[in-house]
Amino acid sequence: MDLSLESIINQKMADVFAQLGLDSKFSTVKVSDRPDLSDFQCNGALALAKSERKNPREIAAMIAGALEKDSAFSKISVDGPGFINMSLKDEFIAADIDKISADSRLGCGEVASPKRLVLDYGGPNAAKAMHVGHLRSGAIGESMRRIEIFAGNEVIADVHIGDWGTPMGMILAEIIRQDGSLEKTTGYDIAAITEFYKKANIRCKEDEAAREEARIITAKLQDKVPEYYNAWQHLRKVSVDAVKENYKELDVHFDLWLGESDAHETCKEIVKLANEKGLSEKDGGALIIRLDEENSKKPMPPVILEKSDGGFTYHTTDIATIKMRVDDLKADEIIYFVDQRQSLHFEQVFAATEKLGTAPGVGLKHIGFGTVNGADGKPFKTRDGGVMTLENLIKISKDKVRESMPTAEESPEYSAEEIEKMVSQVAMAAIKFQDLKNNIASGYVFELEDFAKFDGKTGPYIQYAIARINSILRKAEEKNILPGTVKITNPEERNLALKISQFNNVLMRCEKEKEPSIIADYAYNLAQIFSSFYNTSPIMGETDQTLAASRLRLAKVVRDILKQLLYLLGIEAPEVMLKKSS
Numbered sequence: 135m136d137l138s139l140e141s142i143i144n145q146k147m148a149d150v151f152a153q154l155g156l157d158s159k160f161s162t163v164k165v166s167d168r169p170d171l172s173d174f175q176c177n178g179a180l181a182l183a184k185s186e187r188k189n190p191r192e193i194a195a196m197i198a199g200a201l202e203k204d205s206a207f208s209k210i211s212v213d214g215p216g217f218i219n220m221s222l223k224d225e226f227i228a229a230d231i232d233k234i235s236a237d238s239r240l241g242c243g244e245v246a247s248p249k250r251l252v253l254d255y256g257g258p259n260a261a262k263a264m265h266v267g268h269l270r271s272g273a274i275g276e277s278m279r280r281i282e283i284f285a286g287n288e289v290i291a292d293v294h295i296g297d298w299g300t301p302m303g304m305i306l307a308e309i310i311r312q313d314g315s316l317e318k319t320t321g322y323d324i325a326a327i328t329e330f331y332k333k334a335n336i337r338c339k340e341d342e343a344a345r346e347e348a349r350i351i352t353a354k355l356q357d358k359v360p361e362y363y364n365a366w367q368h369l370r371k372v373s374v375d376a377v378k379e380n381y382k383e384l385d386v387h388f389d390l391w392l393g394e395s396d397a398h399e400t401c402k403e404i405v406k407l408a409n410e411k412g413l414s415e416k417d418g419g420a421l422i423i424r425l426d427e428e429n430s431k432k433p434m435p436p437v438i439l440e441k442s443d444g445g446f447t448y449h450t451t452d453i454a455t456i457k458m459r460v461d462d463l464k465a466d467e468i469i470y471f472v473d474q475r476q477s478l479h480f481e482q483v484f485a486a487t488e489k490l491g492t493a494p495g496v497g498l499k500h501i502g503f504g505t506v507n508g509a510d511g512k513p514f515k516t517r518d519g520g521v522m523t524l525e526n527l528i529k530i531s532k533d534k535v536r537e538s539m540p541t542a543e544e545s546p547e548y549s550a551e552e553i554e555k556m557v558s559q560v561a562m563a564a565i566k567f568q569d570l571k572n573n574i575a576s577g578y579v580f581e582l583e584d585f586a587k588f589d590g591k592t593g594p595y596i597q598y599a600i601a602r603i604n605s606i607l608r609k610a611e612e613k614n615i616l617p618g619t620v621k622i623t624n625p626e627e628r629n630l631a632l633k634i635s636q637f638n639n640v641l642m643r644c645e646k647e648k649e650p651s652i653i654a655d656y657a658y659n660l661a662q663i664f665s666s667f668y669n670t671s672p673i674m675g676e677t678d679q680t681l682a683a684s685r686l687r688l689a690k691v692v693r694d695i696l697k698q699l700l701y702l703l704g705i706e707a708p709e710v711m712l713k714k715s716s
């Protein structure tokens with residue numbers, strides 16, 4: 135249930151506006167920019183002045199007068215040109231936290247009209263090692279999947295593997311070059327296949343004839359000529375198995391493991407439809423749809439539906455996949471979490487879809503993310519200048535985390551396996567949080583020195599905050615202190631309580647803006663505010679038992695919210711966290 139104080143006050147404001155016959159469009163409050171002066175503020179009177187033909191201060195005074203009758207407020211004032219400042223009574227805030235702590239959704243509501251969303255993220259390519267870009271897409275997509283579900287939407291996540299393009303033909307050509315045929319293909323594992331791809335890539339860069347051969351084989355594959363198609367099925371299976379392992383380690387989930395190849399039949403339908411609707415034309419042997427009409431705002435290159443050799447393109451598979459997601463999955467919205475550098479691709483795909491009419495009324499969104507850079511501001515590479523693969527990155531992160539954790543010999547109560555599990559949980563938290571704390575659109579510099587630290591704005595810091603509260607809760611239980619009714623007795627408790635009540639609004643803003651960094655920010659602030667609270671407000675050392683019980687309830691609800699926030703970011707929270715004693 136939505137128990138945020140902001141929503142509760144918004145409701146009160148809307149009632150007062152209705153009573154006074156004012157347009158409720160202007161009744162919205164926001165958390166005060168000046169917490170020293172008030173808890174919430176409303177600037178609606180300024181906007182109303184014109185239509186009401188009154189001085190804004192006069193309108194504000196009228197609203198303030200009506201609000202004063204409400205016993206929830208401790209102070210209401212009209213300031214400056216007509217700002218309304220409101221503060222709540224401590225008891226009102228405390229009672230709200232009691233409700234939040236008893237609520238299974240920790241004070242969060244759900245979206246008013248749930249939708250069915252298809253989320254497209256991950257997007258790894260068959261036979262290629264995943265790199266940091268695929269990590270970003272996976273981390274962001276998984277987080278948004280969890281956020282959308284928690285907010286009440288229905289989600290279908292599809293990995294959309296790149297398994298149907300020229301690279302497939304390149305690998306098959308390379309195998310034939312080495313073995314003379316494709317007979318041995320089914321015996322090759324992922325390492326061997328990746329190796330073939332690397333060789334093919336170098337060859338095709340230098341040699342036009344090799345490129346041509348790869349194109350011909352790709353076309354045969356797409357025609358499902360058995361010799362090529364059967365060999366390809368093995369490539370695909372082995373690749374998907376490898377990718378599944380990777381995503382399992384990252385705790386990134388998909389409902390569907392479809393790929394470009396699964397859109398093949400629908401690609402044919404798209405071509406047919408484009409022809410029937412008179413949208414297609416031949417252009418030097420290729421079949422295209424032009425998108426740059428005279429009246430369109432900006433010129434856009436045409437999409438090629440079919441190349442001159444008959445093969446479908448990356449555009450065609452995406453256009454067809456949209457049709458499938460609409461027809462078969464009944465998507466209300468399709469959202470892509472893909473590198474920003476593909477934004478033109480998606481603009482073209484969406485424009486062509488609009489013309490074809492294959493997704494009427496369906497929202498199509500590309501949420502483009504920026505690149506992960508190294509300290510030099512260029513795309514993140516390994517020390518020797520190679521591509522930063524996911525495996526590499528996970529290893530770097532684990533090595534770093536191990537430095538700050540005791541070994542099994544140093545902490546005899548834990549087995550080596552338990553410690554290694556912790557290392558892995560913390561390493562993943564470090565990688566994912568560093569990725570998610572930034573705005574999606576802006577790229578970021580991978581902070582090799584700081585990303586796994588236990589202090590600062592990092593995943594391990596939040597995990598540590600949770601483990602610390604877990605330990606407080608355990609100790610309290612040993613001393614028979616139970617969480618009890620919240621009572622606000624100092625500014626730190628009050629501040630913490632106000633922050634706790636913001637969870638619903640943070641979730642909803644994050645859902646609306648598709649921006650997990652809003653959750654990451656909130657988690658960091660909440661953990662920090664908890665820290666200042668705990669420094670001034672002892673629990674175990676408190677002699678007043680009702681106060682100790684109240685503080686314990688605050689601590690517990692903070693722990694529950696932080697855990698849920700990490701869950702929404704796709705991060706696990708270990709029950710205990712070990713730290714090397716320094």
Ligand code: ARG
Nearest residue numbers: 254257258259294296452472
């Ligand atoms: N496989 C693509 C790549 O690595 C990303 C796929 C993104 N999703 C999509 N529907 N186009 O660049």
